Amino acid sequence: MLSLLPGVYNTIRSSYIYAYNHWLRLSLRTSNDYSYTKDYVTMHVRNWQVWLADWVGKPEVRFLEIGSHEGRSAVWFLQNVLTHPTSTLDCIDLFTGKGLEPRFDHNILKSGRRGQVRKHKGRSDAILPELPEAYFDVIYVDGSHRAADVLLDAALSWRLLKCNGLIIFDDYLWEMSKPAAQRPQIAIDLFLEAYALRLRVVHHGYQVVVQRTS
Template identity: 35%
Template sequence: MIDLGELLIDTMTLYQFTNNWFDVLAKGVWDQLMTHYSPARILEIGSYEGASACYLIDTLAPRHPIELHCIDSWEGGIEHQAGGVAPADMHTVESRFHHNVALAAGKHAGRAQLVVHKGYSDDCLARLLADGKKGYFDFVYVDGSHQAADVLADAVLGFKLLKVGGIIAFDDYLWAEQLPSGKDPLRCPKPAIDAFVNLNFRKLEVLSAPLYQLYVRKLSD
C-alpha cells in the first residue's frame, strides 16, 4: 500500500518541469561550458519553470558561491497565449519556478544567492545598469521574448552588464513560429541576434556551439 503522506513528501522534493527543452537543447554544451568558465555572477533573462536556473545552482554552487539574477514577467510571449504555438498557464508556470528554485537553493544552503526580478526585461536590465551593475556578470543567458525587437534590446543591455571575458548565450537561435502565413522575421530571435553580432563584431568572439543556441565571448566594451 502506498502511504499518501510519504508520496506527498516525495513529490515536494522533486523538481516540477513539464518539458525537457533545456536538457535536449542546452545541457550537453553547458556541461562543458560551466566546467571551463565556472561563472559566479549570472544573469538569466527568461526563466519560465526554472530548469536552467536549477541546473546552474546544482552545477556551480557545490564548487563556489554564486549570485543568480532571474528576470521574467511570467506573462508569456505571443506563442504562450491562447491560439499560440505553445499555450501555457503562466500563473502555474511561475508557481513551478518558485518551487523549483527554492528546492535547488535549499540543497546548497548559503551558497546560492538568488535574486528574482519580476517584470519586463528592458525595465529590469535598465535598473541593473542604473544600480551600477555594468560589467558585473560573468555569464548572461538570453531566453526571454522571441520577438526580434525584444531580443535585440536584451542583447544590447545584457552585453553592457557582462564583464569583459564573460559569455553571453542566446537560446532559440533558429526558433520560429509556424504561422499560417509562414515565418515572420519579426517574430523570431535570429535576425536580432545576427544584427547584434554583426554590429559588435570587433567586441566579441562567436564560440563554436550547436546552431539552436549561439554563444559569444565579450572581448571589450
C-alpha cells in the same frame, strides 16, 4: 450594462488566477519533487558543460538569466556550475503563465540554493538598466522570441557583461518558417554585426554563444 462586463470578467479572471496560484503554492510545499511541465534543458546540457567549464565551482561567479520560465535551466546552473555558496544567479521573468511563478519558486527552493538566487519579476527592458555594469560572467538570453525584444535584451545585457564573459542566446533556429520579426535569428545576427569588433563567436548553432573580448 454591457460596458460593465469586461470589468467583471477581468475581476473574476484575476480572482481565479490568484486562487489557483495560491492552491498551487500550497500543493507544491508538500511535494518532494521538482515541478516541470517542459524540458528545454536536456538537449543543451552537453554543450553547457563545455562552455561553462571555466566557472564550475568557482567563488563569486555571477550569472544572469533573462527568461527563467519554471526554473529548470536555473536549477541546472545552480547545481552544476554555481556550486560555490558565494556564486549568484539573477533571474528575470514576467511569470505571467498560469501557475508559472509558484512552480519557479518551488523548483528553486527544492534545489537547496534559494539563497543564491535573486528573482526579478517584470519586463527585462525595465530591469536590465538597473543592474550593475560589468558585473556578470555569463548572461543567458531566453526571454521573448520577438526579434525586437531579443535585440534590446542583447544590447542592454552587453553593458552588464564582464570582459571575457559569455552571452548565450537560445532559439537562434527556432520556428524558421515564421516571419523574421517573430523569431530571434535576425536580432542575434544584427547584434553579432554591431559588436563584431568586441566579441568572439564561440558557437553558432541552435544556441549562439559569444565571448566579450573588449
